[in-house]
Amino acid sequence: QVQLVESGGGSVQAGGSMTLSCVASAASQYKPILRCMAWFRQAPGKEREGVAIIRTDGFAVYKDSVEGRFTISQDNTKLSMSLQMNSLKLEDSAMYYCAATQPSKCLSPTSALNDQAIFTYWGQGAQVTVSS
Numbered sequence: 001q002v003q004l005v006e007s008g009g010g011s012v013q014a015g016g017s018m019t020l021s022c023v024a025s026a027a028s029q030y031k032p033i034l035r036c037m038a039w040f041r042q043a044p045g046k047e048r049e050g051v052a053i054i055r056t057d058g059f060a061v062y063k064d065s066v067e068g069r070f071t072i073s074q075d076n077t078k079l080s081m082s083l084q085m086n087s088l089k090l091e092d093s094a095m096y097y098c099a100a101t102q103p104s105k106c107l108s109p110t111s112a113l114n115d116q117a118i119f120t121y122w123g124q125g126a127q128v129t130v131s132s
Contacts, residue, residue: 002026002034002121004098009126017086020126022098024079034121036106037074037081038113041094041128048097050113052083053106061109066092088130098123 008020024034038053052072054060060072071084081098099119106112 002030002100004100004121004123006096006098006123006126009096009128011129011131012088014088014090014130014132016088016130017084018088018128019085020083020096020098020128022081022083022123024100024121026079031079034079034100035076035103036109036112037098037100038119039072039081039083040097040099040116041092042097043091043094046094048116050116051096053109053113054081055106055109056103059109061113063113085128088128090130090132093128093130095125095127097125 003025004022006022012018035056039051040048041051042048050063051066052062052070054072054074056076069087074081100121101119105118112118
């Protein structure tokens with residue numbers, strides 16, 4: 001059994017910062033496969049899109065529109081992941097989801113970020129609302 005739980009969502013003014021966290025709860029046999037983690041988001045009326053992805057070696061890829069503003073980090077020993085979001089914009093408002101999959105599916109992080117189907121485990125989501 002694997003559970004991903006997000007925390008840290010809420011409301012913030014444009015230009016502000018927010019940090020999202022995701023913690024994986026899993027039986028020991030699942031832990032080795034939860035080594036590729038990513039953040040996705042979905043705004044009302046829009047499709048879910050990849051925001052950032054990180055491999056166990058620390059290599060990260062970002063959606064173009066968040067590059068330089070968002071930072072993804074991972075603690076492999078704790079199976080946790082964070083997304084530091086700075087200079088937030090109105091268009092960053094969305095439900096943010098944590099996702100995880102096997103490291104073998106993240107050999108090309110750029111491709112993985114654009115292929116939601118390869119992610120086996122998903123959190124329930126954390127709402128981020130950016131206001132003017």
